[in-house]
Amino acid sequence: MPSKQLSPAPDEIRAARIAAGLSQSQAAALVGSPSYQRWHEWETGKRNLPPAKWELFLIKSKKAKNEK
Numbered sequence: 001m002p003s004k005q006l007s008p009a010p011d012e013i014r015a016a017r018i019a020a021g022l023s024q025s026q027a028a029a030l031v032g033s034p035s036y037q038r039w040h041e042w043e044t045g046k047r048n049l050p051p052a053k054w055e056l057f058l059i060k061s062k063k064a065k066n067e068k
Contacts, residue, residue, distance in 0.1 A: 007048035014043045020061035030060045 008016075017027045017039075024043070025036040031053045033039055042049040 007051060008054050010043050010045040013049055013054070016058065016061065017043070022061065027057065027061070031057050 017024065020027070022030065023036070024039040028034070028036050028039040033053070038047070041047040
């Protein structure tokens with residue numbers, strides 16, 4: 001039985017975005033979110049960040065940081 005992936009904690013989301021040097025709008029665009037508002041909701045814990053979007057953010061933000 002596969003393990004259930006959990007959403008990251010809001011503090012973890014914010015720390016990863018800041019470490020990547022991205023604004024909330026830039027981070028939201030990176031994962032195809034409609035607006036910075038959704039990213040803000042993830043960072044404040046009002047909504048859970050889907051694990052697939054978290055994984056996508058980690059991959060894309062690392063790639064973008066390496067290209068700078």
